Amino acid sequence: MGGVATDSPGIFSGPDAPSLDGLRACVHCGICLPACPTYRVLGEEMDSPRGRIYLMRAAAEGRIGFSPVFTRHLDLCLGCRACESACPSGVPFGSLLEATRAQIARHGRPASRRLVERLLFSVLPHPERLGALLGAARVYQWSGLQRAVRASGLLGAVPGLAAMDGLLGDLPRPEPLPAGIPARGRARGRVGLLAGCVQRHLYPDINRKTAELLALAGWEVIVPRAQGCCGALELHAGRLDELRARARGLARAFPEDLDWIVVNSAGCGSAMKEYRHWVDSADVAWLADRTRDVSEILAEAELPLGPLPLRVTYHDACHLAHGQRLRAEPRALLRRIPGLVLVDLPESELCCGSAGVYNLLEPEMADRLLDGKIARIAGTGASVVATGNPGCLLQIAKGCRARGLAVEVVHPVELLARSVAARTEP
Ligand code: SF4
Ligand code: SF4
Incomplete structure (x- = not known):
């Protein structure tokens, strides 16, 4: 769970408040600064890990309140955790940021940002809704409407829409995986495959190839139809209650007798491995412990590999x-x-x-x-x-x-x- 700031007179509250011990672990050495993308672009101390930790600690200790400046510097953080890799003092920046974002979300945001976030999170972590939206987007592309809308300048009228439009390449056709794929060759055991929300709709081919490679490596692959979102996007945004609900739902969807749950999306795998930190429940602990990135599982696999001169x-x-x-x-x-x-x-x-x-x-x-x-x-x-x-x-x-x-x-x-x-x- 997030730390409890019990000795804090500050503005954070509740069991998910950022850990004061974690914040105080920062010794202000600055070793993390060159690793931070936003600091490298902006050169601003408050857009560096050290600056953001200073802000979070000042808020936790009651020296500052929720202000637009406080929120802005934390919004600009990518949550990339490069600072965590660089930090010699073991400051858990990722979980501090996620817990702080949960506090910010609770205390309110500007209406425009709230609206965009509400729209995004009403679709992205819901595979069926996302599938329906992308089905409409395929028609938008194939009909030529995309070219017309881009030329009209309409995209700039709605925040986030131009960025979303720019991200979409040619959308693939839906390609649902079978619920089970038998192992080939020497059997090694049974694994579950996380289909992912974005992955299953935008990169179905990657899921299919992941399943085929796992089967070739001797794993029977189970792809539960009822699996939903892992909650990674919600975790990064500090939507911790939603993350907990998704974690419990995912744990119910996969059978507990699997050797591993294989994930081919870095963000999903990272969130799932950290379920123990956020969800105080044995129901999800097994899932966290058995989550592996596909590269970990295939690292020891015997695969018949032919030449690829690239x-x-x-x-x-x-x-x-x-x-x-x-x-x-x-x-x-x-x-x-x-x-x-x-x-x-x-x-x-x-x-x-x-x-x-x-x-x-x-x-x-x-x-x-x-x-x-x-x-x-x-x-x-x-x-x-x-x-x-x-x-x-x-x-x-x-x-x-x-x-x-x-x-x-x-x-x-x-x-x-x-x-x-x-x-x-x-
Ligand atoms: S998470 Fe990334 S962007 Fe945020 S402070 Fe750390 S290095 Fe910088
Ligand atoms: S986060 Fe770590 S590396 Fe960065 S200033 Fe604090 S102690 Fe130093």
Whole structure:
């Protein structure tokens, strides 16, 4: 659970108040500053991890109140947790931020921001609603209406709409997975696959390939139809009650006798692994303990890999690198592909600007970060960039389209699946 600020005379209250011990663990050394994307862009102390911790602590100790300035500096934070990776004092920045956002949400926000958030969260964590909306968006694209609306300038009239429109590439057709996929070859056990909300609708192909690779590695794959959202987007926004409800729902949807719950979306996996922190219930603890990123499960798999002569670079999704501390596993998987040359992406761990719904709520900062990311990708000379999170896939693909950069943006499992096909297909 979040810390209890019992000795605090400040403005935070309730069991989810940010932990004072966590806030006081910061020794103000500043080592985290160069790792912080917003500090690097703005150069403002209050838009650095140290500055934000100072603000949160001042609020917890009653030296400042909820003000537009306080809220603004915390809204501009990506929640990328690069500062957590850099911090030698173990400051748990991610959970402090999430708990603070819950307090901000409780004390009110400007009406415009509240409206946009309400719209986003009335759709994104609901797979059926999101599916229906994307079905309408497919018609919008195929009918030519998208071109007309873009030309009309109407998109600028509604906050977040232009950013959302820019993110959508060609929308795929729905491709629901079967509820069960039998293991092939030597059986290793049974795993559940998280379909995800964005992933199942925007990247159904990645889910299918993930399931096929797991089956090829000897795992029977269960994909419960009743599974909903994991609550990751709500966690980042400080909507902790919604997160708890989603965690309990997900735990009910998966059978408890599974060896692992496999996740191919970094943000979802990170949130699920942290359920224990937010949900005080044995009902979800087993799910948190058995959650694994697909790169962890496939790392030891025997896969028949054929040649794929490609120059590939890898972008670290924040919630894989900083949230789950998984950097070596995806790279090791890619290096196993014969003929594939993996080239380093400078500052690979610097956020691309996606950050859950950040690119919809804070498009200006998100675009500035994306510009730098795309320039660095272009500098590698790679023809493919791989990354393990649907938000990053959308954001980087948007940046490549905008810049006219002919770089393919893929999930690592797509390259593995292609490599298997190169070996097994005549
Ligand atoms: S979470 Fe990311 S954006 Fe926020 S303070 Fe830490 S490094 Fe900076
Ligand atoms: S968060 Fe950690 S690295 Fe950053 S100033 Fe505080 S102690 Fe130093």
